[in-house]
Amino acid sequence: MSAKTLFEKVWNAHLVRPQTPDTPAVLYIDLHLVHEVTSPQAFTQLRERGLKVRRPDKTLGTMDHSTPTTPRGADGLIPVTDVQAAAQLDVMTKNCTDFGIPLYQLGTQNQGIVHVIGPEQGLTQPGMTIVCGDSHTSTHGAFGALAFGIGTSEVAHVLATQTLLQNQPKTMEIRVNGTLHAGVTAKDIILAIIAKIGVGGGTGYVLEYTGSAIRALSMEGRMTICNMSIEGGARAGMIAPDETTFQYVAGKPYAPKGADWDAAVAHWRTLPTDEGATYDTLVELNADDLVPMITYGTNPGMGMRITDRVPDPASLSDYSAKVALDKALTYMGLQPNEPLLGKKVDVVFIGSCTNSRIGDLREAAKFIQGRKVADGVRVMVVPGSQRVKAQAEAEGLDRIFREAGAEWREAGCSMCIAMNGDQLAPGQYAVSTSNRNFEGRQGKGGRTFLASPLTAAATAVAGVVTDPRTVTV
Amino acid sequence: MEPIKRFGGSMVALPINDIDTDQIIPARYLKVTDKAGLGAAAFSDWRYNADGTPKADFPLNQPQYQGAKVLIAGHNFGCGSSREHAPWALMGAGIRAVVSTYFADIFKGNSLKNGLLPIIVDEPTQQQLISLAQEDPTAEVVVDLEAQTLTLPDGRAVTFPVDPFSRYCLLNGVDQLGFLLGLDDEAKAYESAHPARVLTTA
Ligand code: SF4
Numbered sequence: 145m146s147a148k149t150l151f152e153k154v155w156n157a158h159l160v161r162p163q164t165p166d167t168p169a170v171l172y173i174d175l176h177l178v179h180e181v182t183s184p185q186a187f188t189q190l191r192e193r194g195l196k197v198r199r200p201d202k203t204l205g206t207m208d209h210s211t212p213t214t215p216r217g218a219d220g221l222i223p224v225t226d227v228q229a230a231a232q233l234d235v236m237t238k239n240c241t242d243f244g245i246p247l248y249q250l251g252t253q254n255q256g257i258v259h260v261i262g263p264e265q266g267l268t269q270p271g272m273t274i275v276c277g278d279s280h281t282s283t284h285g286a287f288g289a290l291a292f293g294i295g296t297s298e299v300a301h302v303l304a305t306q307t308l309l310q311n312q313p314k315t316m317e318i319r320v321n322g323t324l325h326a327g328v329t330a331k332d333i334i335l336a337i338i339a340k341i342g343v344g345g346g347t348g349y350v351l352e353y354t355g356s357a358i359r360a361l362s363m364e365g366r367m368t369i370c371n372m373s374i375e376g377g378a379r380a381g382m383i384a385p386d387e388t389t390f391q392y393v394a395g396k397p398y399a400p401k402g403a404d405w406d407a408a409v410a411h412w413r414t415l416p417t418d419e420g421a422t423y424d425t426l427v428e429l430n431a432d433d434l435v436p437m438i439t440y441g442t443n444p445g446m447g448m449r450i451t452d453r454v455p456d457p458a459s460l461s462d463y464s465a466k467v468a469l470d471k472a473l474t475y476m477g478l479q480p481n482e483p484l485l486g487k488k489v490d491v492v493f494i495g496s497c498t499n500s501r502i503g504d505l506r507e508a509a510k511f512i513q514g515r516k517v518a519d520g521v522r523v524m525v526v527p528g529s530q531r532v533k534a535q536a537e538a539e540g541l542d543r544i545f546r547e548a549g550a551e552w553r554e555a556g557c558s559m560c561i562a563m564n565g566d567q568l569a570p571g572q573y574a575v576s577t578s579n580r581n582f583e584g585r586q587g588k589g590g591r592t593f594l595a596s597p598l599t600a601a602a603t604a605v606a607g608v609v610t611d612p613r614t615v616t617v
Numbered sequence: 618m619e620p621i622k623r624f625g626g627s628m629v630a631l632p633i634n635d636i637d638t639d640q641i642i643p644a645r646y647l648k649v650t651d652k653a654g655l656g657a658a659a660f661s662d663w664r665y666n667a668d669g670t671p672k673a674d675f676p677l678n679q680p681q682y683q684g685a686k687v688l689i690a691g692h693n694f695g696c697g698s699s700r701e702h703a704p705w706a707l708m709g710a711g712i713r714a715v716v717s718t719y720f721a722d723i724f725k726g727n728s729l730k731n732g733l734l735p736i737i738v739d740e741p742t743q744q745q746l747i748s749l750a751q752e753d754p755t756a757e758v759v760v761d762l763e764a765q766t767l768t769l770p771d772g773r774a775v776t777f778p779v780d781p782f783s784r785y786c787l788l789n790g791v792d793q794l795g796f797l798l799g800l801d802d803e804a805k806a807y808e809s810a811h812p813a814r815v816l817t818t819a
Contacts, residue, residue, distance in 0.1 A: 160800065160807045167782050170800060172807050175815060182700065184650035189794070198804075201818040210648050228648040235650045246817050267815055279699040279723060295701035295727035297793070305797040307804055311780060313722075343635050344693035347722055377696060379722050398815055408814060443635050443696070464691055468634045563644045570667075582639040582697060584662045 147418035150384050151315050151350045154290040154415070158273045160307055168309040174272040175202055176302045177258045178245065180236035181209040181563070182277030186300035187239040195304045197243040202306060204267065205240045205247035207233055208257045210563045213526050213553035222251040222554055226565065243303075256529020256555045259283035259497040263367065264531055266396025270385035270412040275302055280497050280579065281380075282373040286366035287393070288385035288415050290350070293374065313379065316349040317423040320357040322431035327613035329507075330365030331499060331577070331596035333357065333429070334372040335437035339447040341427060346378030349425065352417065353383050357431035363392040364503040371498045372579050375444035384416035436611055438484055439581050439594040441472035446581075448484075450599065450611050456480035475583050476591050477571070484593065484609045489573045492517075492550075492604040493586070494597055495526030496560035496578035502535050504577065504597045509541045510617050511601035512548045518607025523550035524566065526558040550604065562587045575603045620790035621732050624713060625759040626686025628750035629676050631660075636690055637697035638724060642706040644698075655702055656709020677710065681754035687736075689746045690717045694735070695724025704728040714760050716767070718743055729783040730793060734760060736767055736777045745769070762787060 148156070161170035176199075183205075190197070197203060210229040217223050224230040233250060240247035248255040254265065259280050262268040270288035275281060277299040284291035294308065301308055318337055338345075351373050358366065366383045373381025390409055393399050400408040439447040440454045446469075448455070457469040457480060473480065494500070494508050505527060517523045525545045527533040533555050536542055542552045559566040560578035568574055568590025577600050581592035595603075598612035605615070646658040664675045671678040677685075688707065694717040695703060704727050707715065714734040725735045738746070749756045749770065759768040762784060766774040786793055 160803050181647050185652055201816040202813060204817040232648050232650055267817065269815060277699060293699035293723055295699055295723060297701060297730040301794050301797055304794060305804060307797055309793055343696050344719065347719060377721060400814060464634050561644045563647060580697060582637045584643055585639050588662055
């Protein structure tokens with residue numbers, strides 16, 4: 145048997161039909177996550193063709209993208225005042241009811257961002273294939289699952305057949321050895337990777353993150369990294385399962401129990417890439433060299449060390465890159481060679497499927513504890529799920545945020561995508577722990593600096609972009 | 618689905634790199650449950666002023682580019698969100714093919730399922746097409762999916778790669794879901810050989 149990569153093992157184990165010169169592979173899907181924004185037209189297609197959902201028991205719905213994160217009413221419910229969003233959520237409920245799909249309704253105890261709930265329920269397990277009509281499905285790859293985003297046509301394919309047509313992607317190893325310094329996080333690793341390979345660098349690839357710095361990360365840190373694989377152009381990113389993975393999954397509601405657990409772990413131990421297996425490409429980074437990262441432009445590849453200055457288009461030789469940087473700096477209202485440290489911000493957003501898990505909130509709270517949010521800065525803390533919210537409240541994190549003057553909100557995507565009324569005003573600057581700084585992503589005309597929860601928290605207190613290493617906790 | 622074989626049309630250039638799907642259609646337009654009317658929202662934030670009036674200098678708004686079927690873009694078109702609303706919006710705006718040096722994977726797959734052709738060309742060809750579209754808005758290209766060629770107004774034909782299965786489906790009007798439904802026996806065989814470890818209804 146030839147040596148195989150983690151990706152190849154998971155891919156091969158899910159082939160209903162191998163790829164041929166004329167047809168893509170047909171891949172079996174173990175778990176299909178569904179949310180309100182990218183599924184309605186797929187259900188419509190099923191209805192038009194008189195089809196059923198083949199495996200509602202391998203499908204799970206949640207509400208996250210267009211849901212409000214505003215406080216609950218006296219009835220304990222989260223009011224949806226946006227008529228269009230309310231209609232979309234009603235359609236989601238009807239679709240899940242009609243087709244027999246379990247659904248985590250808005251405000252109920254398990255509801256949350258689709259890529260937060262899978263792992264926290266133990267539904268996300270090593271070796272699985274997981275898809276969702278959402279590009280950040282790559283998050284689940286942190287468990288050694290093959291997980292990737294699909295379009296709405298493909299959502300219909302999976303609903304109806306539990307299979308997908310896929311051409312086999314190439315593999316890229318991203319090896320991060322070394323040790324992170326204090327104040328440098330998983331978010332900084334992935335921002336540095338994307339700054340290095342560019343937003344299109346991973347196109348056509350599945351990434352596997354390896355190396356001692358990746359091994360040293362918690363599952364939450366690994367999820368942050370895999371989450372942003374798509375920002376480097378790769379549909380999926382994976383990390384081989386290990387003891388950290390097993391410990392995280394153990395005891396979760398859907399985790400295997402008893403003898404099933406032992407069998408599962410025995411299987412999961414066979415998944416890591418074999419000695420001698422090869423990847424199509426290798427990218428290397430040293431964790432010792434990393435410092436906190438921040439983006440200055442309008443895509444996640446436009447990132448730099450927080451201590452650097454904004455690059456100068458005049459220094460670029462490639463014409464189209466020069467034009468792109470010019471355009472980005474104009475949108476961002478930034479000057480070439482300007483430092484970002486000390487730049488005044490209007491909003492700090494701590495949330496999204498990249499950085500809204502309990503560990504992220506704990507880290508941010510540690511910084512904010514006993515301090516006050518700077519005058520004139522709006523700080524929004526949006527837990528990734530109702531479970532994260534409940535856990536944070538049990539630990540008193542909500543009080544720390546509130547007492548500092550930050551907003552503690554209901555769970556959801558919120559200002560990561562700004563569909564639900566949580567948004568920047570035109571021209572406002574935000575430091576955001578989310579994953580996309582595209583023009584208008586956090587509100588039309590809004591300007592986003594992507595960074596880690598530590599950088600976000602340090603900035604919240606100072607009111608200006610701040611290197612978390614310069615703040616004593 | 619209507620088969621697609623060959624069509625001609627004029628071009629409109631948007632020579633910007635890394636055009637992401639949030640630019641193609643901003644998220645606030647995704648609160649719909651159907652595909653109707655998305656064409657008006659294509660490139661909304663670049664295309665309209667704050668008061669909703671069209672920006673006169675945006676190519677898609679200019680009279681000479683009305684009716685353009687082929688969008689010539691910068692490198693790496695369609696990165697970011699997986700929203701299939703992006704090809705729906707482009708098609709709603711009358712676009713039938715996008716030309717770039719490369720496309721984001723999810724966008725490319727979504728487009729091919731809707732009959733929007735992602736056409737990959739080399740950089741000199743891309744630059745030539747951008748200049749052509751800007752200098753002569755009436756210049757037409759011909760897209761031939763069967764031959765996998767894009768023919769420029771000067772008669773030069775460049776070939777472009779297409780996933781053979783998508784090409785087959787588009788040429789014959791076959792839909793991919795129908796193909797997968799036809800594999801029911803194989804899916805069943807897979808399922809009986811691979812009992813599920815995780816069931817959401819458990
Ligand atoms: S938090 Fe943001 S990136 Fe994540 S699923 Fe929601 S909208 Fe998408």
